[in-house]
Amino acid sequence: MMSSVFSKPEKWSVFRRRFFQETDIIVVGSIPLVAFLSVFMGAVIALQTASSMSSPLLPDYTVGYITRSSTVLEFSPTIISLIIAGKVGSNIASEIGTMRVTEQIDALEIMGVNSIGYLMLPKILGATIFFPFVIIISMCLSLIGGWIAGVQSGFYSTETYLYGIQAFWHEEGHTLYYALVKSVVFGFLITSIACYYGYYTRGGALEVGRSSTKAVVAASVAILLANYVLTQLILL
Amino acid sequence: MIEVRNVSKTFGDTQILFDVSARFDKGRVNLIIGASGQGKSVLTKCIVGLHEVDEGGAILYDDRNFSAMDRKARIEIRKEIGMLFQGSALFDSLTVEENVSFPLKMFTDMSVEERRERANFCLERVNIVNKNHLLPAETSGGMQKRIAIARAIAMNPRYLFCDEPNSGLDPKTSIVIDNLIKEITYEYDMTTIVITHDMNSVMEIGDNIIFINEGRKWWEGDNQQIIKTDNQEVVNFVYASSFMKNLREKLINS
Numbered sequence: 001m002m003s004s005v006f007s008k009p010e011k012w013s014v015f016r017r018r019f020f021q022e023t024d025i026i027v028v029g030s031i032p033l034v035a036f037l038s039v040f041m042g043a044v045i046a047l048q049t050a051s052s053m054s055s056p057l058l059p060d061y062t063v064g065y066i067t068r069s070s071t072v073l074e075f076s077p078t079i080i081s082l083i084i085a086g087k088v089g090s091n092i093a094s095e096i097g098t099m100r101v102t103e104q105i106d107a108l109e110i111m112g113v114n115s116i117g118y119l120m121l122p123k124i125l126g127a128t129i130f131f132p133f134v135i136i137i138s139m140c141l142s143l144i145g146g147w148i149a150g151v152q153s154g155f156y157s158t159e160t161y162l163y164g165i166q167a168f169w170h171e172e173g174h175t176l177y178y179a180l181v182k183s184v185v186f187g188f189l190i191t192s193i194a195c196y197y198g199y200y201t202r203g204g205a206l207e208v209g210r211s212s213t214k215a216v217v218a219a220s221v222a223i224l225l226a227n228y229v230l231t232q233l234i235l236l
Numbered sequence: 237m238i239e240v241r242n243v244s245k246t247f248g249d250t251q252i253l254f255d256v257s258a259r260f261d262k263g264r265v266n267l268i269i270g271a272s273g274q275g276k277s278v279l280t281k282c283i284v285g286l287h288e289v290d291e292g293g294a295i296l297y298d299d300r301n302f303s304a305m306d307r308k309a310r311i312e313i314r315k316e317i318g319m320l321f322q323g324s325a326l327f328d329s330l331t332v333e334e335n336v337s338f339p340l341k342m343f344t345d346m347s348v349e350e351r352r353e354r355a356n357f358c359l360e361r362v363n364i365v366n367k368n369h370l371l372p373a374e375t376s377g378g379m380q381k382r383i384a385i386a387r388a389i390a391m392n393p394r395y396l397f398c399d400e401p402n403s404g405l406d407p408k409t410s411i412v413i414d415n416l417i418k419e420i421t422y423e424y425d426m427t428t429i430v431i432t433h434d435m436n437s438v439m440e441i442g443d444n445i446i447f448i449n450e451g452r453k454w455w456e457g458d459n460q461q462i463i464k465t466d467n468q469e470v471v472n473f474v475y476a477s478s479f480m481k482n483l484r485e486k487l488i489n490s
Contacts, residue, residue, distance in 0.1 A: 010342050103325040110284050110397075111339050112314035 001196065004116035005124065015122065023126035026088050026191070027134055033087060034080055038138040041079065042145030045070055050155035060156050064164020067146040069172070076138040077179040078227050081186035084134075085219040089194040092123060093215035096198025097208035105199070120195040124188060131187030132180045139179070178234045185230060186223050193219045237262050238283065238395060238427050243293035245278055252278045253451045262394075263425045265418055265441045267432055270448035271473055276431045277399065279448060283429070284317060284397060285310055297395065315343055318388030320398040320417075324380040326372040326387070332359070333368035336386045343391065358386035362416060378409035385416060389424070396421065398430040402437060410434060414441050435474060438462065447473070463487050 009015035050063045096119055099105050108115040143165055150156050156164075197215035201207050238260040245253040252275045260266040270276045281287045283295055285302060295302040297313050305313070326335050336355040340346050346354065359365070362382040372380055381401060388396060398417055402410035414434075418441045421428040432438065438445060442459040447470050449455075455467045462474060463484060475481045 014342060098328075102323055102328075103321045104327055106286055107319065107321060107325040107327075109286060110314055110317055110319045111342065112311040113342055 001116060001199075002192075004114060005120045005192075005195075007114060007117050009117060009121065010113060014118075018118070018122040019126055022122040023130055026092075026123060026127050027130040030084055030087060030134060031137060034084070034134055034138050035141050037080065037083060038076065038141035039145035039148075041075055042067060042071060042142030042147075043149035045075065045142070046146030046150045046161075047153060047155070050150055050153070060160045061164035061167055063150060063156055064146070064161040065167045066164075068143060068165040068167075069175070071139055071142040071146075072175050072179050076135050076142055077182040077186065078223065080135060080138045081131075081183065081190065081223050082220055084131075085186075085190045085223060086216050088127070089190050089216045089219045090212040092191060092194035093198040093201075093212040094208055096120075096195060097201035097211045100199060100201045101204055101208060116199065119199070120192070123195060124191045127187040127191040128184055129187075132183040135179060135183040175235075178230070181234060182227065182230050185226050189222045189226060190219045193222060237298055238429065239294075239296040239299075240279070240283060241294040241296065243279070243282055243295070244290040245275075245282055245287060245293075246290055251451065253282070256448070256451075256453050258446050258453055258456070260427055260429050261444065262427045263422065264428070264443035265421050266427070266429045266444045266446070267438060267442045268429060268446050268448060269432060269438060269473070270454075272433075274448050275451040276448050280397060280399060280429065280431055284319065285314070315339075315391060316394040318391065318393035318396045320381065320384045320388050320396070320401055322400040322403050324372070324377075324384040326380055326384055328372060330371075331368065332364070332370050332372070332375065332383050335372065335383060336390050338387065339391045354390060355386070358390050359383070361389070361420075362386045377404055378406075378412065381405065381409075381413050382416065385413075385420070389420060392424065394426060396426045396428040398428070398432075400431055400433060402432065402434040407436065410436060411440070417441060435480065438474065449473075 046063055046067045049066045053062060096105075099119070105115045105119070108118060147158065147161050150161055151158055194215040197211045197218065201211040240256055240258045240260075243253055243256045244251065256275075256279060268276050268279060278287060282289050282293075285295075289295065289303050293303065297316070300313065302310060302313055327338065330338065333352065333355050336358050337351040340351045340354055344351075356368070359368070362385050364379060364382055364386065367375065367379070372383065375383065396417070401413050401417060405413065414437050417428060417430060420426065430437065430441070439459050439462075442462070445455075445457055445459065445462055446453055447455040447467075449469050455465065455470045457465060462470065465471065471484075475484045
């Protein structure tokens with residue numbers, strides 16, 4: 001399947017247009033949900049960290065530091081990817097699955113169009129290239145959420161929080177690289193798995209629903225496994 | 237002309253088609269008829285290359301051996317094929333005009349204006365006017381079939397396939413679709429293959445009829461011969477109701 005996905009498109013102008021359309025749907029369309037989740041995720045991380053740190057030995061900026069570390073290392077790249085796997089994965093699988101059961105894919109094939117490449121490549125490329133930007137947006141908003149929640153609740157001052165989120169960055173800056181590599185891999189996994197399940201749907205409306213569920217489950221499992229492997233490879 | 241030579245098709249342990257050979261001539265409406273589950277659709281999918289035929293079989297498009305070709309070579313023949321699907325298979329996200337001009341956009345260097353002109357010509361040919369900006373979901377079943385015919389003829393195909401073009405349509409619209417298929421076939425001198433259950437189509441447009449039963453070619457003839465045939469399976473299928481049986485008797489006696 002992958003060789004058909006990455007074979008030369010029939011027409012570059014059509015591919016270019018579809019690439020931007022799909023990027024808009026998959027990536028830009030996910031930003032409102034990601035933004036909403038990230039702000040509250042950051043706020044909860046900061047509040048939980050602050051409320052559970054009662055030791056006077058720990059400096060106040062620790063909350064900012066822990067919020068940044070957990071956001072960059074795990075929450076933004078992995079948790080947000082899992083949520084996007086639910087939204088985008090089911091959307092892609094049901095869209096392509098419906099095209100399969102309504103013979104639209106057969107129609108493409110009979111016209112001489114490489115249906116796998118035409119349908120999948122713009123989605124997979126769009127998500128793989130632009131997904132890291134969504135994750136960066138998520139990180140920023142999560143940190144903003146942590147700042148608003150902590151300052152509003154009186155746990156720390158803006159200066160302390162800002163100091164905390166910058167603490168040890170020169171030693172731990174590579175965690176951003178780790179997070180971005182993860183987001184590229186996760187973007188690829190979510191879209192390619194969803195495309196696969198959608199494309200090989202057989203039957204009717206019931207099977208489209210099943211494919212959609214299977215795609216989300218498989219993408220989530222793949223994300224968690226890849227997360228473990230990438231952590232072993234990059235961080236340790 | 238399309239020729240099917242000794243085509244068999246097996247899925248796993250189940251053989252669906254058994255050594256089917258047939259010839260579909262140019263400028264004629266060729267019908268493939270038969271009860272559900274007898275192999276009509278599988279045969280058609282083999283002809284258009286959606287299924288590979290078993291070893292020993294061959295599909296020839298004007299003496300070009302389609303089944304022996306690789307994917308790239310097949311694409312050239314596929315550009316000469318138009319197909320009308322049972323459910324129309326129009327692209328949901330594209331408008332009527334975009335659907336019709338889709339193959340032109342993919343395979344020609346026509347400008348936007350030229351594509352629009354060609355799409356309008358094809359839509360007018362199937363009697364659809366001023367519906368260009370509607371989505372398929374906003375049109376009726378009969379209209380969707382006509383749009384699908386317009387898309388199928390957009391590239392000036394040499395071969396036209398119609399998979400149950402009348403399914404889900406009222407008798408009046410069915411006649412419109414049948415006549416359209418017939419007119420287009422004669423007008424553009426195409427090789428047309430229609431899979432149908434519709435007995436009205438069989439009588440109206442069947443220049444050449446192939447009856448498939450239990451995965452085999454059981455009978456072949458035209459719409460006059462099918463009235464008089466004594467092939468019991470054909471008679472049981474075509475004249476299934478007592479009304480049709482009486483009609484047949486009257487036709488034979490007259």
